Amino acid sequence: MLVEFSIIPIGAGSSLGDHLAEVLRIVDSSGLPYKLNPMGTVIEGEWDETMKLIKKCHRAVMQTGERTVTRISMDDRKGKTNRIEAKVKSIEQRLGKSLKK
Amino acid sequence: MLVEFSIIPIGAGSSLGDHLAEVLRIVDSSGLPYKLNPMGTVIEGEWDETMKLIKKCHRAVMQTGERTVTRISMDDRKGKTNRIEAKVKSIEQRLGKSLKK
Amino acid sequence: MLVEFSIIPIGAGSSLGDHLAEVLRIVDSSGLPYKLNPMGTVIEGEWDETMKLIKKCHRAVMQTGERTVTRISMDDRKGKTNRIEAKVKSIEQRLGKSLKK
Amino acid sequence: MLVEFSIIPIGAGSSLGDHLAEVLRIVDSSGLPYKLNPMGTVIEGEWDETMKLIKKCHRAVMQTGERTVTRISMDDRKGKTNRIEAKVKSIEQRLGKSLKK
Numbered sequence: 322m323l324v325e326f327s328i329i330p331i332g333a334g335s336s337l338g339d340h341l342a343e344v345l346r347i348v349d350s351s352g353l354p355y356k357l358n359p360m361g362t363v364i365e366g367e368w369d370e371t372m373k374l375i376k377k378c379h380r381a382v383m384q385t386g387e388r389t390v391t392r393i394s395m396d397d398r399k400g401k402t403n404r405i406e407a408k409v410k411s412i413e414q415r416l417g418k419s420l421k422k
Numbered sequence: 423m424l425v426e427f428s429i430i431p432i433g434a435g436s437s438l439g440d441h442l443a444e445v446l447r448i449v450d451s452s453g454l455p456y457k458l459n460p461m462g463t464v465i466e467g468e469w470d471e472t473m474k475l476i477k478k479c480h481r482a483v484m485q486t487g488e489r490t491v492t493r494i495s496m497d498d499r500k501g502k503t504n505r506i507e508a509k510v511k512s513i514e515q516r517l518g519k520s521l522k523k
Numbered sequence: 524m525l526v527e528f529s530i531i532p533i534g535a536g537s538s539l540g541d542h543l544a545e546v547l548r549i550v551d552s553s554g555l556p557y558k559l560n561p562m563g564t565v566i567e568g569e570w571d572e573t574m575k576l577i578k579k580c581h582r583a584v585m586q587t588g589e590r591t592v593t594r595i596s597m598d599d600r601k602g603k604t605n606r607i608e609a610k611v612k613s614i615e616q617r618l619g620k621s622l623k624k
Numbered sequence: 625m626l627v628e629f630s631i632i633p634i635g636a637g638s639s640l641g642d643h644l645a646e647v648l649r650i651v652d653s654s655g656l657p658y659k660l661n662p663m664g665t666v667i668e669g670e671w672d673e674t675m676k677l678i679k680k681c682h683r684a685v686m687q688t689g690e691r692t693v694t695r696i697s698m699d700d701r702k703g704k705t706n707r708i709e710a711k712v713k714s715i716e717q718r719l720g721k722s723l724k725k
Contacts, residue, residue, distance in 0.1 A: 426561075426562035446622055447618055455623075459558060460611055461525055461527035510560070521559045522557055522559060
């Protein structure tokens, strides 16, 4: 399934870049397919492996502060794989043009 | 931590009541503190127990259809418990009046 | 339509109660139907009136700080009104029991 | 501000591609900066222009069905522009490596 998540440290100042860099370091070294966007990170995998990765990221941010807000959105569709590439391509094919990514 | 979640079956028609009733049956019998609202359900507990419950609900909905969108929001704050009651009361105390719940 | 929203000031410390109290003061005096829960506030109305209220709340929080994360979820269903009461009651009727709210 | 949104038609079957293509056609022709990802679309602009675009997309999807769930996340930070490019670059600079996008 596809899972987008974002992790926001509360009370750590208005610049979150150091925390987000640590999260992305964990994601990038996890081996799961991922795509970073300006509002979150999309990963693809089964429930247990994606949730294990998000828990690890959440814990890393909690270690540095008092409070964290984490948001997760899942899109689970039977019998479909490699949707992290296929969903956007499918839209581009229907429109017959390349979109900004 | 506090966790709000909602589970939406896609392609199951525009009435989702039967699916949501099954989700709430699972939540209500889980033993975790919860509060149902018109847009989701808030539960309180540690990561593993709250995620185990949401996975069980998500799986129950996936068994009946092809696609499910599940959204989860977590608010994790060190050293605070019973926030499922305390957060709303804290706002009411600051305002000096009872709010609609 | 039903709209749940939450507004989180970033960099304002880990206690957000004063900001949330101001948001709820605005919501409570708006005249729109609402229900506060531990993770957000659900309001009911047409697009323009619900978005106007959320914009007012968001602006109030931005005035006091540098950065704000606001999340909005809408459930828009043709020809249905008073869903802020009816959705939860519908689930309770299907289950034949009262749920925690 | 940065705004990510996703629009899900409920009860329109489990393939949403035609609806999403129509949404992206509207976004692509709007003139606002945007980036499509597998779970949503990020746009950048002021409150009124971003909300006007999302309302137009939501209305287009509602015209074809009975029920729509729309989710919006905003990240509003004073005095910062072109964050749709800068946020990801900032994380890459901190890590000293290119990430998957």
